Amino acid sequence: MLLFRTELTPLPTLPSLVKDIRACRICIETPIKTPLPHEPRPVLQVSKSAKLAIFGQAPGNLVHQSGKPFTDPSGDRLRAWMGVGEDVFYDKNKIAIIPMGFCFPGYDGKGGDLPPRKECAIHWRALLMEVMPQLETCILVGGYAQKWHLGKGAKKTLTETVRAWKDYAPRYFATPHPSWRNTGWLKKNPWFEEELLPVLRRNIQKHI
DSSP states (O other), X not given: OOOXXXXXXXXXXXXXXXXXXXXXXXXXXXXXXXXXXXXXXXOOBOOSSOOEEEEOSOOOHHHHHHOSTTOSHHHHHHHHHHTOOHHXXXXXXXXXXXXXXXXXXXXXXXXXXXXXXXHHIIIIIXXXXXXXXXXXXXXXXXXXXXXXXXXXXXXXXXXXXXXXXGGTTTTEEEEOOOOXXXXXXXXXXXXXXXXXXXXXXXXXXXXX
16 A cells, blocks of 8 residues: 655556555554544545546545445535536546545534544545646635645635635635535625636536
């Protein structure tokens, strides 16, 4: 299993890398802090032909059960934002889906999802980006993906980052998480659906 690559280490093929990710047990066997509270089930969708990518947070429990990304109400809203149906959304040759954490992280004390496991990004993310240089438009869903991919370009808050979407487009489109818990955010920020989404949908159509 390749975890870190040096200049002398050959770049793996995408299929071999995905095989290693699906077999990953780092968060169980050598976790940074508390081990994952259940058996790992990494969820991602990738190919060498997809030019559009969705970079999200981590699978929820429903996705953990299905093994398929965004098979939950958040997925319904995200597909509505994008203006695509499930046939296009789950076509890996058109759309890559790579969360910051590949496995459902479990629940916190209040019943909400825990943050994405840090082990995933540390061990796998840079390598995945390196073997998928064809990606042209990337949707950054939530603050974790925005901070990783935008680096110092991310603003202090998610709202500020999403509001500055023109600074990152068309390479990146920053969005809030499509969770129904963010319905209040959408009502307070109507510019997101009025200004950002039409441009995002036009860019998506170029790649599907």
